[in-house]
Amino acid sequence: MHIMEGFLPWQWCVFWYLVSAPFIIYGIYLLNRQVKAQRETLSLLAVSGAFIFLLSSLKMPSPVVGSCSHPTGTGLSTVLFGPIITCVLSLIVLIFQALFMAHGGITTLGANVFSMGIAGPLLGYAVYRVGKAVNLNIFINVFLVTAVADLFTYVITSIELAAAFPATHGGFMVSWETFFAIYAVTQIPLAILEGVLIALVFKYIIQSRGDILVKLKVLTPEQVTKIMESFK
């Protein structure tokens, strides 16, 4: 999903910076408030950020297409801390990759933060709320949130590129099909794998810090007890 340095016309760079800026500013405010109000959640915040760091560094082969791509890792922090805090964590990773690996870029940072940190987690969070409302099993819910946040990130990247580079014949739609095939189709198997991994990690988090999940209002104390019992 990384749009490389210089690969967006400057008008689009400015546009995506402006779109992403309010989310980042609000995210920094929420992050500060979260750390001050519930200091004990700091360790899970670090773990959530670390999963974005770890998973977004793994370039994996996507068996269906024959190309490589990487997961986004944003699902866990979307479930635990919500999409707005997730965009700040994604920003840190994207700056790191842009500066040291020339992967992504500073001019395209706004567009990349929007796809990975904002759009993906926002849709993932919508899935999470719906799943919660219909009492979906928490592990299936975490799987869906993670897979959707991952996949939608790449859908947004293809839309960003199609908007900036409409085909001379056929315009946006034709160009979108090209980018969609490159980015989104590749991502399907990776999104599934990432979803299963984060669902498994979620079990370990419940087992070790179920109390924090209760404080974050992800689960009720009764649900934690029930889940702990089910893995005995």
Next chain:
Amino acid sequence: MTLTFFMKYKLEIIFAVVVIVFAAVFLIQNANIQATARPGQETWQGSDDMGSAAIEATGYTPWIQPLWTPPSTEVESLLFSIQSGLGALVIGYFFGYYRGKRDSAKSA
């Protein structure tokens, strides 16, 4: 006994099955791709690079270069490994910390 084992580790089992299927499909697909690839053709390219190539194919040239680019793919993969390592370090640290806390609470 076996049933409780499956209940206890069902998520681990599902994850293992998904990884095995993923790897198997990769191996089959790779055999197909290598059999039909032209000599010297690059396979399993990064989607980000393919995206950049598709943009350049429209006649667009990037208007700015990165300040620093890793001098080779080896150096680049080193930096990506450092990124994974940092992430894994933090995850391992806190899960170990939780575990130790739980164990000492039990024995106390």
